[in-house]
Amino acid sequence: MPYPIDPDGTVHLGERRVPVPSSVSPEAQAYLASNPWGDAPLPEEPVPMWTLRDAMAPAFEGLNQHAQALYPVDIQEEQINGVRCHRIQAAEEDRRVAGKVLLNMHGGGFVVGSGALVEGIPIAALTGITVICVDYRLAPENPYPAALDDVIAVYRHCLEEFGAGNIGLFGSSAGGFLSGQAVIRLQQVEALPLPACVGMYSAGGNLFDFGDTRNIFTLSGFYGQESLPLGHELSEVTAYLGGADPRDPIISPETADLSQFPPSLLASGTRDALLSAASNFHRALRRAGRDADILVYDGMPHSHWYALDLPESREFYAFQADFYRQHLGL
Structure with missing residues (x-):
């Protein structure tokens, strides 16, 4: 492993030691020193993430169950325009907000994560807004544009039911990339009204250059703080692209005309391989004159908010909830 982790969470970058910063909570200090994805041994060499789907599925389901225990919601599986989705609503009917919806695209490197609801459950409970989690098709069996086609199909349905001004998009990691891609596809190809707001977390605006932090930390969020050899994440991007040009403005919105991009919230952490990409x-959004904000959490790895018990995660979900309420007119 290129970046060994000490039991206290200290990372070794060559001869340099990077201890866990004192700014993080005690819970986060313990999290950074552990492997939240279990004790199973990790591969010594890069392996395609999609070969780990079966091994990772129990972890995703465990996160779903834990999220539902912390944030009571009702969940209904349904088909929307031929796409498998989960509709999540606050458990108490009097807390449900009518006429608003958020579409969530799960993380998983475009190749794993089917049925992952851990991002949608807290938001539905905190805001009362209906969250529809889109179980988009995965690569490599279904390369680009299959996943994006699924997102657009669900958006079209929601556009008829709610209207663009009452729709928000959000997602982490692959789901964050898909959220940005969907905006440009809606603008450039579909000629449909854009959503009211977009949340893109532990994600960036292009799939051809993840920037400096990709070369400092490997993209290993699904293994907690364990690191896989540099380059592991690239096989998932290649599988998703399926030969498509990564510089296409729809695939890499950073290269597109961003002058109409909706108000956006981005987030990352200083141990996230995609911090540079998010930044x-x-x-790019600010250069285009758009309303965009970014939250960066000290010491936190890729998509740390999947660790639901961390104070940093609770804070981030509260920030998200405020963002969605503001831009959906609540």
Whole structure:
């Protein structure tokens, strides 16, 4: 492993030691020193993430169950325009907000994560807004544009039911990339009204250059703080692209006309391989004159908010909820 982790969470970058910063909570300190995805041994050499689907499925289901225990919701599986989805609503009917919807695209490197609801459950409970989690098709069996086609199909349905001004998109990692891609596809190809807001977390605006932090930390969020050899994440991107040009403005919105991009919230952490990517996209949005904000959590790895018990995660979900309420007119 290129970046060994000490039992206290200290990372070794060559001869340099990077201890866990004192700014993080005690819970986060313990999290950074552990492997939240279990004790199973990790591969010594890069392996395609999609070969680990069966091994990772129990972890995703465990996260779903834990999220539902912390944030009571009702969940209904349904088909929307031929796409498998889960509709999540606050458990108490009097807390449900009518006429608003958020579409969530799960993480998983475009190749795993089917049925992952851990991002949608807290938001539905905190805001009362209906969250529809889109179980988009996965690569490599279904390369680009299959996943994006599924997102657009669900958006079209929601456009008829709710209207663009009452729809928000959000997702982490692959789901964050898909959220940005969907906006440009809606604008450039579908000529449909854009959503009211977009949340893109542990994600960036292009799939051809993840920037400096990709070369500092491997993209290993699904293994907690364990690191896989540099380059592991690239096989998932290649599988998703399926030969498509990564510089296509729909695939890499950072290269597109961003002048109409909706208000956006981005987030990352200083141990996230995609911090540079998120920062660069945020700057591109601001250069285009768009309303865009970014939250960066000290010491936190890729998509740390999947660790639901961390104070940093609770804080981030609260920030998200405020963002969605503001831009959906609540």
